[in-house]
Amino acid sequence: MIRILIVAVTALAVLLPAPASAQETGKTGSLEEALAVVEIWLDAQKDYERLPGLSASIVHDQKLIWSGAVGVAEIEGARPAETNTLYSICSISKLFTSVAIMQLRDQGKLSLSDPISEHLGFFDLKQKYEDSTPITVESLLTHSGGLPREADFPYWSGPEFEFPTKEQVIEHLSEQETLYSSQTRYQYSNLGLSLLGYIVEEASDQPYDEYIREHILNPLGMNDTYPEMPSHHVGGQLAVGYGNVTRNGERNPARFFEPEGIAPAAGFASTVEDLAKFAQWQFRLRGNREELLHGYTLAEMQRVHFATPGSTTMRGLGFSLSSRNGDTFVGHGGSCPGFRSQFSMQNEDKIGVAVAVNATVNAGKYLNGIYDLVKDPLLAEVKKAEEGKAEEEGRPEGGAEAAETKAEPEKPPVDFTKYLGTYTGGLGGDETVVVPWAGGIGTMGLPSDNPSVRPLEHVEGDTFRRPGREERPGSEVIFDTDADGRVIRMRTPLNYRNKVHPEGG
Structure with missing residues (x-):
């Protein structure tokens, strides 16, 4: 279990706005999404590598962005690891x-x-x-x-x-x-x-x-x-x-x-x-x-x-x-x-x-994994905040009305949350976890010494596509559902992995 002290990763809304384009589906998720992925990854590595406990923190300049812990400080008695564990x-x-x-x-x-x-x-x-x-x-x-x-x-x-x-x-x-x-x-x-x-x-x-x-x-x-x-x-x-x-x-x-x-x-x-x-x-x-x-x-x-x-x-x-x-x-x-x-x-x-x-264990790989997952989303958020501040400072009086533009019509929302969860059944018995990423969803393999999220671009219905390279389109990822509409597996497109928690838990 992860314990968050500084940045609370909030529950996801049931309906997320559909991404406007493949580019917006994104290479980089938000900082909140990245921190959620950090938690998932650390919790999985703890289980796969039989770690008793691990605590970690992330700082940006004078702000403690996140701190969390997984596992136990002592196996006998199951004393939990905390962010203030010595x-x-x-x-x-x-x-x-x-x-x-x-x-x-x-x-x-x-x-x-x-x-x-x-x-x-x-x-x-x-x-x-x-x-x-x-x-x-x-x-x-x-x-x-x-x-x-x-x-x-x-x-x-x-x-x-x-x-x-x-x-x-x-x-x-x-x-x-x-x-x-x-x-x-x-x-x-x-x-x-x-x-x-x-x-x-x-x-x-x-x-x-x-x-x-x-x-x-x-x-x-x-x-x-x-x-x-x-x-x-x-x-x-x-x-x-x-x-x-x-x-x-x-x-x-x-x-x-x-x-x-x-x-x-x-x-x-x-x-x-x-x-x-x-x-x-x-x-x-x-x-x-x-x-x-x-x-x-x-x-x-x-x-x-x-x-x-x-x-x-x-x-x-x-x-x-x-x-x-x-x-x-x-x-x-x-x-x-x-x-x-x-x-x-x-x-x-x-x-x-x-x-x-x-x-x-090799503590350096956990540090590198955390840094790699968080760096780009963190810097993107910092840049966005700086640009917003500069825009606010440069806006003339009455700028809100003067800068008014015609809003683009909103696209119908897509229920991405039904796809979230863990899928198993790969060649090596490992896991694929589907996580919220950049307004849509992405996948991450577990366990992994080099964690990363691969975004999925929504095509239509329950069909997605991995980002391609140059002129070559990425492979399709299709989520199969049962008679009640619950996701039961993902396939690419012939081989498949079964969803561990069909209810999305």
């Missing part, structure tokens, strides 16, 4: 540590070019390469310092997942050595970001968690975000994490873990609604403006500082950068025992998406 966000924690470092940089308490030994007198990890440049603050932010991926402990080993304390991490530094010369190769490092958290403590003269709350979380109103796993919310607001699907088709619960000395790299817990606030802050921090950070500093963090030749790996200062289908994204993912999360911002159009799952 999840481990693991490596998304690195963004908060990076913001703290840049705050202290702007205050003159450190420099990106500082060797980390200037701030951490205990740093005695062996430098294997005599000609290496210093391991600097910036090299840790970009994962190019040449450090090992982890501290010298097996904390990613289950079922215990026992993390070292800060003191243990420091004590074992002398037993580790660099993997590469500094600033020559990319090597993701939880050890490096943990050390940056220790630098936050040294430079600010505050405990790490206290600094993060005082200087980042509290000012942004992120009251459901914690720099450590909140043990006091176990059995309540905090979800239970689950592993991969086993051979018997189940997911086993992961043991509650506390990241201890690795907390600056992987210790945070948060909600998708708090992550939405984090995105909103970044969208409004543009240009010569200051709020926690200067806008120029955030821009500095979100541009490429290190890239591996021949690969798509690009790192900002703490941020991961990527591109897909012509859009550029900044953000980070998280992967901890029983939890996966993804936080991404497309800065040009100010669209942010956050996804958190209490299972070992």
Whole structure:
């Protein structure tokens, strides 16, 4: 079940106006329709992939467009997942540590070019390469310092997942050595970001968690975000994490873990609604403006500082950068025992998406699917609102009468709602769901890692057609009805799929 907090997707009217043309049947549905499709898709993926629970949010600039959840926060007891459910966000924690470092940089308490030994007198990890440049603050932010991926402990080993304390991490530094010369190769490092958290403590003269709350979380109103796993919310607001699907088709619960000395790299817990606030802050921090950070500093963090030749790996200062289908994204993912999360911002159009799952899955595909379904309808709605505002501002007095034109006669309404629902019986046993789309209807296949809606153009009666290409018309889609006029199946045109709920429920 989806729970909507911000945008309520209203029930569809029984009669929808017939589209005036094939073009109006549309490539792009409305935002309301797209959000409804997001819900249908997430609910289906939850069932097909045996996800315990998933929560997600969508932001456009300063508006929380939508937030919702499917499934449960805990299988035993069926505690539902909500939009305020707490999840481990693991490596998304690195963004908060990076913001703290840049705050202290702007205050003159450190420099990106500082060797980390200037701030951490205990740093005695062996430098294997005599000609290496210093391991600097910036090299840790970009994962190019040449450090090992982890501290010298097996904390990613289950079922215990026992993390070292800060003191243990420091004590074992002398037993580790660099993997590469500094600033020559990319090597993701939880050890490096943990050390940056220790630098936050040294430079600010505050405990790490206290600094993060005082200087980042509290000012942004992120009251459901914690720099450590909140043990006091176990059995309540905090979800239970689950592993991969086993051979018997189940997911086993992961043991509650506390990241201890690795907390600056992987210790945070948060909600998708708090992550939405984090995105909103970044969208409004543009240009010569200051709020926690200067806008120029955030821009500095979100541009490429290190890239591996021949690969798509690009790192900002703490941020991961990527591109897909012509859009550029900044953000980070998280992967901890029983939890996966993804936080991404497309800065040009100010669209942010956050996804958190209490299972070992690829959270990025859910984030990409949500973004792909919503982007075009959202931007179309924004453009329409801007054009309407401009038209209203430019209209002279009495413009309503002056602009009066003869109304086109309305076409008779078509009852599209009888076609809506789920149809099964395909070659692989998958589903086709018929949804409202662009004033008419469209189809979407389930399950799908790349969800999209294919519009159907109404021809006549119960006959529709898929959009064609160039001179070639699309194939017909015909809905068969029983003696009472109820839709019982769809066919194209010989093969068919049966409607699961003939009543349209």
